[in-house]
Amino acid sequence: MSTPTETPSTPSRSRKGPTRSEVSKAAILEAARDEMAENGWRGFSVDSVAKRASASKQTIYRWWPSIGAMCVDAALALIPDAPDGGRDPQERITALIIPLEAAARTGHGHAVLRVALLAAADDKDAGEVWRAWVGRDIRQPLRMLLAELAAKRVIRRDFELDDVLEQLLGPIFHRLTISRAPVKEGFCAEQATAFLRTYAQF
Amino acid sequence: MSTPTETPSTPSRSRKGPTRSEVSKAAILEAARDEMAENGWRGFSVDSVAKRASASKQTIYRWWPSIGAMCVDAALALIPDAPDGGRDPQERITALIIPLEAAARTGHGHAVLRVALLAAADDKDAGEVWRAWVGRDIRQPLRMLLAELAAKRVIRRDFELDDVLEQLLGPIFHRLTISRAPVKEGFCAEQATAFLRTYAQF
């Protein structure tokens, strides 16, 4: 996992009354994933999630700013942490995006990720949650890595970080959403290879 | 345009009653594009389109199997025909995908294409319409072109057609949907260049 929503860093617990029920939260996210996989984004409904999780709609609206944000959260919970990449440039780039491949290859992860991407593209709040996660877990480490590779003259310097991000993520997103084809093992490694060939220092 | 909806193979007026009103069809697609740009995919409503087009919902459901299919049709009408590519391999590849760039750079084309992509990813019928268009206007010509380039030893032979398609289309789709950044002029040309570098014959 990657701590998608900020847990409020345990702020001294000053309020009266009961605190947030983590068991409710988990049940809601679990139910949300099932509903996402079954009904897609437009067919997704808060009522169904609440009923399936035996939760109240109010509880959902209390903790997420929009249902799209909840969908993204539910999907992010499926994405494992990035592994250590070793020393090889291709492996280090692959390591940044392979958690997505891993999530897409487990259970209904493919469908859940698809709906999360649709939510991020269609809903303001969901988009912010998604881009915040990508920024922290992929974009920022990628920026460091590319700077290092450029300094070592492994790759050229004339690239736009966001263009690279799109070339690395675009293909897998296309596969998850439009073509819906299964994500083969090694798919992300291929993208990393393609990137290095494209930007290789000649 | 690229004749998105099939013209009926029997052009001769054989049935009795009245025929499809082309005025209505145009008004509906126009209204659909406006609604798509304004409200996104989940916020898109048939009622609004019908009202804006002064059309009946029945008329919409009569001619499209689902609202998603109509959205894809509405977007496809924005995409111009592919230009002639000349002789240069990079230009010939670019020519296949540049109509998408052109559509994304005109008026509300960016938003309309985004919603069409979301519809294609979220709705079965819409996905079929979209993939049918891609298959005819991009995938099939691309297959021919790649076979020719491989025969001339410009590119390697060990590629999967669908992987290439995803590498060419994925980045622009990501930009249209997730990052929502404007599509710069020459964006598609860059993808073609990247592809040729990746698959260059060494």
Add this chain to the structure above:
Amino acid sequence: MSTPTETPSTPSRSRKGPTRSEVSKAAILEAARDEMAENGWRGFSVDSVAKRASASKQTIYRWWPSIGAMCVDAALALIPDAPDGGRDPQERITALIIPLEAAARTGHGHAVLRVALLAAADDKDAGEVWRAWVGRDIRQPLRMLLAELAAKRVIRRDFELDDVLEQLLGPIFHRLTISRAPVKEGFCAEQATAFLRTYAQF
């Protein structure tokens, strides 16, 4: 039958083209009766009648001012002519209303009459058609008969014709519509008897 709508008395056949198709009319009324019996008044639809009769909706609207009027026509076609009443006052009164009883006791006549009454009560045109028929076939003969009976001192003179009509017709209409109980043989005779007892000359 009682010639509910005026057939134009075979007027010289001067126009071109085919004249009104009597076979169409019969099919429409037959289909209408079936639909009335199956779906009631609020559930009755012109589309269904047209489809069942293999007729065009236009044909229906061409010949009846409203669907209610058509329903009343369809029901009136079920009502036989009044029999000759003989000399007995009770029998003569019974004879005026017994056609309704007869119609209500055949096939789906009960349901058809119910819907016709609902149409007559709910639709302006239907009401006029119904009241025209009642006026000609019941009210007018009843007026003559009551005048004769009053002259012979069989009944009192202080009655309102319309009150009498309501006392004679109200019970059978109530049975057809609200209670939906079967109309027993002799039901109308009982009403006639009750009327004579009520207005008997003492």
Add this chain to the structure above:
Amino acid sequence: MSTPTETPSTPSRSRKGPTRSEVSKAAILEAARDEMAENGWRGFSVDSVAKRASASKQTIYRWWPSIGAMCVDAALALIPDAPDGGRDPQERITALIIPLEAAARTGHGHAVLRVALLAAADDKDAGEVWRAWVGRDIRQPLRMLLAELAAKRVIRRDFELDDVLEQLLGPIFHRLTISRAPVKEGFCAEQATAFLRTYAQF
């Protein structure tokens, strides 16, 4: 009034969430009466009632099994309780049915009652609601009264309760629905008189 809708046999607030909004209920019935008077039965629409009452359609369907049942409820709310009849047989019979006359003579009561009767005749649920009310407020007291009068030899014994009911109610229903004539004061008293003359013990 006569408590048309069943008060729930469990008066104690046992369930969790909110209870039925009586404000909404009153607004809906009021709006329904207006719509009934304006548009009749076939022209009556739930959408219009909801809009006029500033209520949601869902709220209507939550509490009534059908729109017809709601129409009957709306009309029953106009009918006052039966007065005390005194000792005179004619007055005691009149007292049972005079609430209908009273309702029919106030404001748009005539039209509202008409539509309620049409609903009761055309819609299963509405018919049940109507017959339940008639059974409790008219038929049952009438049965007791007639038994008493028969025991006192005021009337004959050979009558069918439902036939009597039809003779008492049929005329006023005919007037409300088919003839649409105003209900004169004393109309119900006349029916009671007619009944007593008809069934008088000779």
Add this chain to the structure above:
DNA sequence: TATTAATCGAGACGGTACGTCGAGTCTTTAC
């Protein structure tokens, strides 16, 4: 220990939209 504030489930509420059906009109082809 009692009070109090926040949480939770359940679900009613006013609304908007769904996809279908029907009304009444109009247009086209067949006879």
Add this chain to the structure above:
DNA sequence: GTAAAGACTCGACGTACCGTCTCGATTAATA
């Protein structure tokens, strides 16, 4: 000229959800 076929706009159907609100029950810090 009449009829079948059926497309058209418009409006209503009964259902599903949205996001908000209210209710009784529960839970934990405060008094």
